[in-house]
Each structure stands twice: as C-alpha cells, then as structure tokens.
Amino acid sequence: MKRLLLLLGLLFHLSAQAEQQGPNPPSQPLYQDVPLMILQRSVDTLMQNQPAWVIDLLPYLRPHDREVLLFESLRYLHQNNHIPDQTLKNWLLELASERPTVREAAVIDGYEVIRPSFDYPALARSLILNKVSAERSQLYLSELLRDEFQWSLIFRKNNPLLLAQQLDVMRAFRQLTPEQLEYVKLHMPDRLYFPDNNVRVAMAIGIGSDEALAEVLSLPMDQYSVSLLEWLIQRLPAERAYHLLRGAAENPELLYFSYSAIARLGRVYPPAAQFILAQFRESEHQELAAMVMIEMQSQ
Structure with missing residues (x-):
C-alpha cells in the first residue's frame, strides 16, 4: 500500500x-x-x-x-x-x-x-566492469600470496587488456603488507613489458623503503615518476623527502621536476631552500635554480 x-x-x-x-x-x-x-x-x-x-x-x-x-x-x-x-x-x-x-x-x-x-x-x-575488476584483483591477490602470479601473461606488449589488468594488479598490491610486497618485488621476473611506471611506483610506495623509492626514481621519467615526487613532499618527513629528491635530481630526465619539488619543500624545510639558493649562486644548474625560484615567487 x-x-x-x-x-x-x-x-x-x-x-x-x-x-x-x-x-x-x-x-x-x-x-x-x-x-x-x-x-x-x-x-x-x-x-x-x-x-x-x-x-x-x-x-x-x-x-x-x-x-x-x-x-x-x-x-x-x-x-x-x-x-x-x-x-x-x-x-x-x-x-x-x-x-x-x-x-x-x-x-x-x-x-x-x-x-x-x-x-x-x-x-x-x-x-x-567494476565487478569484473574487483573479482580479478582478488584473484591476483590470491595468486600473489601463493607465489603463483603469472606476470608474463599480463605484462606483454600484445596484451589488449594490459592497462585494465595493470590497475587490478595495483589494487591487489594495496592489500599486501610492505614485507609481502618486498617479497613480490624480489621474485618478479626481469623481462616484463610495463607501458609506464605506474606499477613500479605503486610497488615502491607500498614497500615504503628509501631504496625502493630511489630505484623507481632512477627509471626513465613519465607522469607517474613526477607524481611520486609530489608524494614524497606530502607523505614523508621533510628530511627523508629532501634526501630522496636530491637523489632524483641525479636522473637527468627528472632534474627540473626534482629542483621544483625541492624548492616547494623549502617552504617548510630550510635545508631545501638553502640547497636551491646554493645552486643559484654557484652551480652548473644556475639557470634552472633561478627558474624554480622565480616560479616559487609567482605562486
């Protein structure tokens, strides 16, 4: 009624x-x-x-x-x-x-x-597709936990479902502990095709160690590498973030983005600001340091 x-x-x-x-x-x-x-x-x-x-x-x-x-x-x-x-x-x-x-x-x-x-x-x-994705990520999680995950079936160039399956692998990562992810990384095959750094950045963040983060920042740059720099500033203690950003600056492709991130970190962490100022005064990257300083002043 x-x-x-x-x-x-x-x-x-x-x-x-x-x-x-x-x-x-x-x-x-x-x-x-x-x-x-x-x-x-x-x-x-x-x-x-x-x-x-x-x-x-x-x-x-x-x-x-x-x-x-x-x-x-x-x-x-x-x-x-x-x-x-x-x-x-x-x-x-x-x-x-x-x-x-x-x-x-x-x-x-x-x-x-x-x-x-x-x-x-x-x-x-x-x-x-949300349901299919959820079921697939749970399947991947169980395979990862049993050490039976078939990496090469997904991460290959001719896989038409690669991007969707990659996201489901990353969802499975989020349910693993840092220790479990470290084990997964150690036993991951060497010759795999990754269309971008998304999976490796997600794995490094999940592991959380400076070694894992620094390793992924040494890879050829893409949008996920740049996003990781911002993550360092937002999520890590300033001293740790500064150390990792200095290391990322050793990657020529990430040089500008690393300097820019260090300059932003300098707002709350004086050693970072002092580094950019020192680079401006006497460094082969003097022009780059000047550029990021100007950008900071305009923000």
Missing part, C-alpha cells in the same frame, strides 16, 4: 510539473525532472544492491523521466566506484543492452551526431 501511494504521488507530481513548466532541457538540474526524494531513494537502494524498488517504479515514469532517473542514479554509483553484487549485476546487464530513446544533437570533431541525452547503458556497462 505504501509503495502504491508513493507511486501515485510521484505520478501526480510529474503530471503537475509537466503542465506547469513543460519539458525541461537536459542541462537543468535533475530535481527539476524527477523529485529529489525519488532520486535519493533510488540511489540508496541501488547502493545496497537492491534494485527491486527502482524496477517497480520505472514502468510508471515517462520515458524522459525514466532515463534521467537511471542515468543520475547509475552515475552516482559510478562516481563512488560501487561494486555490484550478482543481483544488481543481472539487472545492469539488462540495462546495458537497452537503447535510450531521448536523444540530442552534438558536434564532435566537426561532425554533427545524434547521441543519447542520458546514456545510462554506458554507465551500466562501466559498473559491470
């Missing part, structure tokens, strides 16, 4: 809204299309992996409101990296195969295309 009254109230609200305001453009906030109370209830039930309430509600909604509700609810789950259980996954599989009816024109690369205004099937597919 309560559910029937809620549905009748919702239908009355939507009908009155349509008569008074007319259809709303997709760019307007959700609550102007579907009552916020309904969205909150939808999100709450789906976060609990209980889609029955939403399934019962959908037949009573106009096509536009149905797609808005599905899109916004699934987007919330996606933004919060929700991992569906089997019940929710089964329903998501049904949504993933649907074709939204509300469409809009958009210009992409100079061409006008017609696309869904509320692409909830894409969000459903993404959430399904």
Whole structure:
C-alpha cells in the first residue's frame, strides 16, 4: 500500500510539473525532472544492491523521466566506484543492452551526431566492469600470496587488456603488507613489458623503503615518476623527502621536476631552500635554480 501511494504521488507530481513548466532541457538540474526524494531513494537502494524498488517504479515514469532517473542514479554509483553484487549485476546487464530513446544533437570533431541525452547503458556497462575488476584483483591477490602470479601473461606488449589488468594488479598490491610486497618485488621476473611506471611506483610506495623509492626514481621519467615526487613532499618527513629528491635530481630526465619539488619543500624545510639558493649562486644548474625560484615567487 505504501509503495502504491508513493507511486501515485510521484505520478501526480510529474503530471503537475509537466503542465506547469513543460519539458525541461537536459542541462537543468535533475530535481527539476524527477523529485529529489525519488532520486535519493533510488540511489540508496541501488547502493545496497537492491534494485527491486527502482524496477517497480520505472514502468510508471515517462520515458524522459525514466532515463534521467537511471542515468543520475547509475552515475552516482559510478562516481563512488560501487561494486555490484550478482543481483544488481543481472539487472545492469539488462540495462546495458537497452537503447535510450531521448536523444540530442552534438558536434564532435566537426561532425554533427545524434547521441543519447542520458546514456545510462554506458554507465551500466562501466559498473559491470567494476565487478569484473574487483573479482580479478582478488584473484591476483590470491595468486600473489601463493607465489603463483603469472606476470608474463599480463605484462606483454600484445596484451589488449594490459592497462585494465595493470590497475587490478595495483589494487591487489594495496592489500599486501610492505614485507609481502618486498617479497613480490624480489621474485618478479626481469623481462616484463610495463607501458609506464605506474606499477613500479605503486610497488615502491607500498614497500615504503628509501631504496625502493630511489630505484623507481632512477627509471626513465613519465607522469607517474613526477607524481611520486609530489608524494614524497606530502607523505614523508621533510628530511627523508629532501634526501630522496636530491637523489632524483641525479636522473637527468627528472632534474627540473626534482629542483621544483625541492624548492616547494623549502617552504617548510630550510635545508631545501638553502640547497636551491646554493645552486643559484654557484652551480652548473644556475639557470634552472633561478627558474624554480622565480616560479616559487609567482605562486
């Protein structure tokens, strides 16, 4: 009875809204299309992996409101990296195969295309992948703990799933202790293909030793190496961070980024500021030191 009254109230609200305001453009906030109370209830039930309430509600909604509700609810789950259980996954599989009816024109690369205004099937597919990813990372974790992980099956050039599987390996790393990760690193095969430094940076952070961090900072630079420099400043004691940044500056590819990080560390750690000043006064890197000093003054 309560559910029937809620549905009748919702239908009355939507009908009155349509008569008074007319259809709303997709760019307007959700609550102007579907009552916020309904969205909150939808999100709450789906976060609990209980889609029955939403399934019962959908037949009573106009096509536009149905797609808005599905899109916004699934987007919330996606933004919060929700991992569906089997019940929710089964329903998501049904949504993933649907074709939204509300469409809009958009210009992409100079061409006008017609696309869904509320692409909830894409969000459903993404959430399904969250579950696949969670299951895969748990499998990797168990293999790592048993010392049975097949590195070469993942880290090879012709693996089309490499980037996705790499992220799942890193999720497994986060469930290992520093000692376990150190063991994994010692027994990792030498000849593996890594598309970037992401895995090795994650491993070094998980191990946490200066030796592991310094080793990854000696590798050819990429965005993950640069991010690690910022991590040193934010997460380590200033003295440790300074020591590692000085070592990173020995890598020619990281020289500028290391000096810049040392200069930022100098705000709270005087020896770092003194180092940059000394490099400015008398060093082969005088111009670089001057550059980072100017950058610091402009921030």
